[in-house]
Amino acid sequence: MKFCWFHLMPYTKLPDDFREKYPSVWVDIPRSLFDPALANQMYNDFMDELEFADQVGFDAICVNEHHSNGYGLMPSPNLIAASLARRTTNAAICVMGNSLALYNPPTRVAEEMAMIDCISGGRLIAGFPVGTPWDTSYCYGQNPSQLRARYREAHDLVVQAWTREETFAFNGRYNQQRYVNIWPQPVQKPRPPIWIPGGGSVETWQWCAEMDYVYAYLSYFGYQMGRETMRGFWGEMDKLGKDRNPYRAAFLQFVGVAETKEEAMKRYKEPAEYFFLRCLHVDPKYASPPGYVTEATMRAKMASMAQAAAGGARPQAGFAPLTFEEMVEKGYVIIGSPDEVAEKLREVATELNVGHLMLLLQFGNMGKDVTNENSRLFAEKVAPQLKGLFDDKWEDRWWPKPLARQDRAVPAAPFQHPLASGGLRAAE
Amino acid sequence: MSEVFETYVEVNGLPCRVWEKGEGRKLFYLPGVTGLPRWTPFLDKLAETRRVVAPSLPGYPGAEGHDLLDSHLDWIVAALDLLAAAGADGGEPIDLVGASIGGSFAAEIAAICPALVRRLVLIAPFGLYDADAPPADIWAQRPGAAPAVLCRDSATFNAFTAPPDGADPGEWSIIMTRAAEATARVLWPLGDTRLIRRLHRIAADTLVVWGDEDKVLAPSYAEHFGHEITARAAVALIPGAGHLADLDSPELAAQFVAGFVNQG
Numbered sequence: 001m002k003f004c005w006f007h008l009m010p011y012t013k014l015p016d017d018f019r020e021k022y023p024s025v026w027v028d029i030p031r032s033l034f035d036p037a038l039a040n041q042m043y044n045d046f047m048d049e050l051e052f053a054d055q056v057g058f059d060a061i062c063v064n065e066h067h068s069n070g071y072g073l074m075p076s077p078n079l080i081a082a083s084l085a086r087r088t089t090n091a092a093i094c095v096m097g098n099s100l101a102l103y104n105p106p107t108r109v110a111e112e113m114a115m116i117d118c119i120s121g122g123r124l125i126a127g128f129p130v131g132t133p134w135d136t137s138y139c140y141g142q143n144p145s146q147l148r149a150r151y152r153e154a155h156d157l158v159v160q161a162w163t164r165e166e167t168f169a170f171n172g173r174y175n176q177q178r179y180v181n182i183w184p185q186p187v188q189k190p191r192p193p194i195w196i197p198g199g200g201s202v203e204t205w206q207w208c209a210e211m212d213y214v215y216a217y218l219s220y221f222g223y224q225m226g227r228e229t230m231r232g233f234w235g236e237m238d239k240l241g242k243d244r245n246p247y248r249a250a251f252l253q254f255v256g257v258a259e260t261k262e263e264a265m266k267r268y269k270e271p272a273e274y275f276f277l278r279c280l281h282v283d284p285k286y287a288s289p290p291g292y293v294t295e296a297t298m299r300a301k302m303a304s305m306a307q308a309a310a311g312g313a314r315p316q317a318g319f320a321p322l323t324f325e326e327m328v329e330k331g332y333v334i335i336g337s338p339d340e341v342a343e344k345l346r347e348v349a350t351e352l353n354v355g356h357l358m359l360l361l362q363f364g365n366m367g368k369d370v371t372n373e374n375s376r377l378f379a380e381k382v383a384p385q386l387k388g389l390f391d392d393k394w395e396d397r398w399w400p401k402p403l404a405r406q407d408r409a410v411p412a413a414p415f416q417h418p419l420a421s422g423g424l425r426a427a428e
Numbered sequence: 429m430s431e432v433f434e435t436y437v438e439v440n441g442l443p444c445r446v447w448e449k450g451e452g453r454k455l456f457y458l459p460g461v462t463g464l465p466r467w468t469p470f471l472d473k474l475a476e477t478r479r480v481v482a483p484s485l486p487g488y489p490g491a492e493g494h495d496l497l498d499s500h501l502d503w504i505v506a507a508l509d510l511l512a513a514a515g516a517d518g519g520e521p522i523d524l525v526g527a528s529i530g531g532s533f534a535a536e537i538a539a540i541c542p543a544l545v546r547r548l549v550l551i552a553p554f555g556l557y558d559a560d561a562p563p564a565d566i567w568a569q570r571p572g573a574a575p576a577v578l579c580r581d582s583a584t585f586n587a588f589t590a591p592p593d594g595a596d597p598g599e600w601s602i603i604m605t606r607a608a609e610a611t612a613r614v615l616w617p618l619g620d621t622r623l624i625r626r627l628h629r630i631a632a633d634t635l636v637v638w639g640d641e642d643k644v645l646a647p648s649y650a651e652h653f654g655h656e657i658t659a660r661a662a663v664a665l666i667p668g669a670g671h672l673a674d675l676d677s678p679e680l681a682a683q684f685v686a687g688f689v690n691q692g
Contacts, residue, residue, distance in 0.1 A: 137616070138568065145613035146498065173498065285570045289616075291609035295602055302598045 001349060001389040002396065004060035004094055005053035005375065006252065006358045009046045009080075010071040012365040013038055014278045024283035025070040026134045033070070042073065045368040047083060052372045053361075054088035056379035060125065062094040062358060064197075064218075066132075067139035071279035078112045085120035086411045092400045093120050096197055096216065096358075097127025101147050102140050105175055106154035107182055110161040114186045121409065122187035122402035127216070128155055129197040134282070137289040145291030150174050162191040193398045195250060195356075200229040201297040205236040208248070214356065214398045216250035220280065222331035223348040226251060228304075230352040246355035247396040253348065254333040254360045257377040261336045267370060269324045272333050274364030277321055333363075338381030346386055355390050356398075432467050436490075437483070437513035439506050440497075445490025446483045446514045450475030454515055455523050455689060457481065458507070458530030460551075460672050461566065461578065463488025463607045465589050470674040473682030477690055478523075483514040485533070487610025489603055494610040500621055503614055504540060507533045521546035521632075523689045527674055528644075529554050529611050532621055535630065535653075539623075542631035547689045550653060551637045551681065552645055552671055554615055555623030561646040563619040567612055577643050580670040588675055619645075627656040634661040635688040639669025639676060662688075 014033065015021070022030060050061045063080045066072030074080055081095050093116060098109045117124040130136070130151050137144040153172045160168065160180070167181035186192050195214040198204040208215040215233055219226050230251065234244060242248070254275075256268030328335050334344050349357060361378060362371040402408065436443040447467065455478040457471060464482055474480050486506055487494025497503050516522045524545050526534025531553025538545040557563065564577055575582035591600035615621070634657050638650035647665060654663045664684045669676040674685075 141617040143613060143616040144567075145495070145609045145616070149495075283570070285568045285573070287571075289567050290605055290612045295606070298602055298605065299598075 001386050001391065002059040002247075002356045002399070003378075003383050003386075004062050004250070004356055004358045005050065005058040005091075006062040006064075006094075006096070006360050007046055007050055007362060008064065008066075008071055008360065009042070009073040010275065010279050010364060011039070011073055012042060012274075012367075014070055014274075014365075018278045019281045022281075024281065024286065025279055026066075026282045027068050027138045027286050028283070029068065029070045039073065046073075046362070047080065047087075049362055049368060049371045049375070050080075050084055051087050053375050053379075054084075054091040056376055057383070058091055058359075058375070058379065060092035060094045060356075061088065062096045064096045064127070065099055065129070065135065067135045069134070071275065078116060081116045081124075082119060085116050085123070088120075089408075089410075091123070092125055093123045094125040094195070095127055096125075096195065096218075097129050099131030099136055099140075099151075100128050100154035100158065101142055101150035102131060102136060103154065105177055106157050107161050107177065107180060109154070110158040111182050111184075113158075113192065114162065114182060114184045117186040117188055117192055118184050120402070121407075122192075123400050124186065124188070124192040125195055125398075125400055126192045127195045127197055128158075133289050133292045134286055137292060138286050143291075144289035146174070147292065148294065159191060159194075162186055187403060188401055193400060195398065200232060201294065202232070202236060202300055203294060203296060205233050206240065209237060209240045209242050212397075214248060214250055216252070216356070216358065218250075218252040218358065220252070220254070220276075220332065222253060222333065223251070223352060224331035226352060230354065234353055244353060245394045245397075246349070246353045246390050247394055247398055249352070249354045250356035250358050251348070251352055251354040252358040252360065253345070254363050255341060255345070255374070255378065255382075256333060256335045256361075257338055257341050257374055257382060259337060259377075261340055264335045264337065265324075265328070268333065268335055268366075271364035271366035271370075272324055272327055272335075276327055276332065276364075279364060338377055339385070341378070342382045342385035345382065346389065349386070349389060355394065355396060434490075437510065439486055439491075439509045439513065440493050442486065442493035442496075443491065444484050444486060444493075444510055444513075446481060447490075448479060448481050450477070450479045452478045453523070454479050454481050455525065456483070456511060456514070456516060458483070458485070458524070458526040458533050459488070460528030460530055460675075461608070461611045462589055462604065463491075463610070465489050465604065465607075466592060468588070468675060468678060470678035470682050473678060474525075474686055477686055481514050483510045485510060485530075485610065487613070488607045494606070494613055497613065500614070504533070504536050507537060508541065511537065516544065518544065523547040523549075524632075525549040525551065525685055525689070526553060527551040528671060529614060531555075532614075532623060535623055535627065536621075538632050538634070539626035539629040542629055545630075545632040548630065548632040548634040549637060549685050549688060550634065551673055551685075552639060552642055552649070553623075553636075553653065554619045554645065555621045556649060556652055556656075557618050557620035558646075558649065558652060561648055564644045565617075566644060567608075567616070578671050580639070580641060580668060580676045584675055585672065588672075624656060627653070628658050630657050630659050632659060633688075634659055635684065636661060636663045637673060637681060637684055638663070638665050639671060639673035640665045640667055641669060642671045642673070644671035 063077035197216040258264035484491035531550040532555035575585035579585040674681040
C-alpha cells in the first residue's frame with residue numbers, strides 16, 4: 001500500500017456568496033477575486049503542507065495542473081515540484097501531471113521532468129493526463145477534435161526523448177523536430193514511471209494495459225461513485241489477460257481524520273462544503289467541447305445508461321449541491337477517528353483493488369494547522385494500520401527507483417554569509 | 429427529378445453523401461455548422477429553377493473522414509475534391525452557395541480557384557474575426573441554449589436536427605456530435621480561418637446574405653465581407669433571421685439567392 005499526499009492548491013478566499021454571484025470557478029472566474037498578496041501566503045502554506053507530508057512519511061507528494069481555476073492554483077506543477085525536489089528528501093514526487101498536448105514542443109515536458117528527476121535524485125513519477133476540457137480546449141484554446149491525437153503523439157515524443165540513445169529527428173503528424181536531444185536526461189532508467197490520470201474511458205484502460213502504465217482515477221466523488229469505474233477497469237484488465245496487481249491503479253479520495261468522529265465532523269464540515277459548493281461551481285456551458293469525448297466512449301456511456309435504466313437503477317445524475325452529512329454518507333469525503341478511517345480505507349483499497357491511494361488531506365479552505373494535523377494523524381495512526389496491505393502478494397513495479405540515499409545530493413540549509421548583513425540590505 | 433436523389437462520392441478514400449434535386453444548371457450548396465441532417469424548404473425552393481447539388485464535407489451527416497484533416501489546407505483541398513467529385517470538375521464555372529461554415533469554404537474555393545466559380549453566394553460565412561464583435565462561442569452554451577443562438581426559433585433548429593424517421597436516437601446523437609466536432613475542427617477556438625488574406629482573390633460576382641438577428645456573427649460582418657471582396661459584391665440583409673438564415677427564412681433567402689444566381 002502506498003500513501004500519496006495530493007494537493008490541488010485551492011484558492012482559499014473565495015467569497016461566501018461565490019456560488020450565487022459568479023457563474024464559474026473555472027475558465028472565466030473573475031480576475032478581481034484573485035489577491036496576489038493572499039496567494040503569497042497560500043502558495044507558501046501549500047508548499048509547507050506538502051513538505052510536512054514528506055516529513056511525516058507519506059510515500060509520495062503529488063501536484064497537478066489546472067488553468068484559470070479557482071480550486072487549482074498550479075498552472076505549472078513543475079515549478080512546485082522543482083521546489084519540492086530541493087526541500088524534501090524521501091517522498092516520491094508525483095507530477096500528476098503535464099497535459100502533453102498543450103506544450104509546444106512537447107520535449108519541453110521531457111526536459112522539465114528530467115530536471116525534476118535529476119534534482120530529486122530520481123524520485124519523479126511522471127503523470128500524463130489528456131487534460132480536462134476546461135484546461136485544454138477552453139483555457140488553452142486547444143482543438144478538442146485534435147486533442148487526443150496530439151496527446152498520444154506528444155507522449156511518443158517524450159518517451160522517445162527520454163529513452164533513445166542518440167539524437168533523432170521526429171516527423172510526427174503534429175510535431176516536427178530535426179534534433180531531439182534533451183539535456184538533462186532523467187536519473188531513472190529507462191525512464192520515470194508513467195501514470196495516466198483518466199476518467200472512465202475504455203480506450204484509456206486499454207492503453208494503460210498495453211503500455212504497462214498506472215491508471216489513476218481522479219474523481220472528486222469518492223469511493224462509492226468510483227466503484228463502477230474501477231470495476232470496469234479491472235474487468236478490462238481481465239479481458240486483456242493482465243494480472244490484478246493493485247499497483248496498476250491509483251484512486252483519489254478526500255479524507256479528514258480527528259481523534260473522534262464527532263470532532264472530525266465538526267472540523268471538516270466547512271472545508272468540505274467550501275470545496276464541493278464553491279470550488280466545484282463550474283458553468284455547465286463549458287462542459288463538452290465537441291470531439292473531446294470519443295465516439296467509442298459515447299457509445300459505452302449510452303450502453304451503460306441503458307443497462308442501468310433496464311435494471312431499474314437511475315443513471316447517475318451530475319453533481320448536485322449536497323449537505324456535508326450527505327457528502328460523508330455518499331463517500332465523497334471519508335471522515336472519522338483514525339480507526340474508522342483506517343477501516344474504511346481498507347475496505348476501499350480492497351474492494352476497488354487500488355494500491356496507490358491518492359489522498360486529499362487538504363481540501364477547500366482548510367488552513368495549514370488543520371491540514372498538518374490531518375496529515376500527522378493519518379501518518380501516525382491510520383497509515384500504520386494499512387501498511388503492507390497487498391505487499392505480501394504484489395510488487396509495485398510503477399514506483400520510482402531513486403539513487404541510493406548516500407549517493408544523493410543534500411541541499412545546503414539556507415546560509416547567511418556573515419558579510420552579507422550590511423551592504424544594500426542595511427539601507428532597507 | 430422531383431425527389432431528393434442520393435449518391436456517394438469519395439474524398440480521401442472515404443464516402444461522402446451527395447444530395448441532388450431539381451433540373452437545369454447545377455447550383456452547389458455547402459451547408460452550415462450541423463451539415464445537412466435533412467433536406468430543407470430553402471433547397472426545395474432553389475430546386476424549382478435549378479439542379480441543387482448538396483455534398484457533405486467529411487464528418488458531416490452522410491460523410492466520413494474529418495479526423496484525417498488537420499490543417500486548413502487539408503480542409504480546403506477536401507472541399508475542392510468533394511465539389512469536383514460531385515460535378516464541379518472545371519468544365520464550366522459553377523454557381524456556389526455556402527452558409528455559415530459552408531460559406532467560409534465557398535469563399536475559400538472562390539478565392540483559391542477564381543476561375544471555378546461564376547456566381548458566389550455567402551450566407552453568414554465564418555472565416556473573419558472582428559475584435560469589436562467576436563463570433564459567439566457556439567461551443568460554450570448551457571444545455572439546450574445553442575439552438576436559440578443559431579436560429580431565430582429553437583424549434584426550427586430542433587426540427588432540422590431531430591433524428592430522421594427510423595434512426596436510432598443514440599447513433600443519431602453521435603452523428604450530430606460528429607458534425608459539431610467537424611465544425612470545431614475547422615473553426616476552434618475563434619472562427620478566424622485567416623480568410624481575410626484571400627478574399628481579394630475572389631473574381632466571381634458575389635452576394636453576401638445575412639440575417640439581421642444573427643447572434644453568432646453580427647450583421648456588421650456582412651459589410652466587412654462586402655468591403656474585402658474586391659469583385660462585384662452586393663449585401664442583402666434578411667429581417668428577423670438568425671445565423672442559419674436559410675433555415676429561419678427559407679422563402680426570402682431562396683428569393684435572394686435564386687434572383688442572384690439566375691440573373692443574366
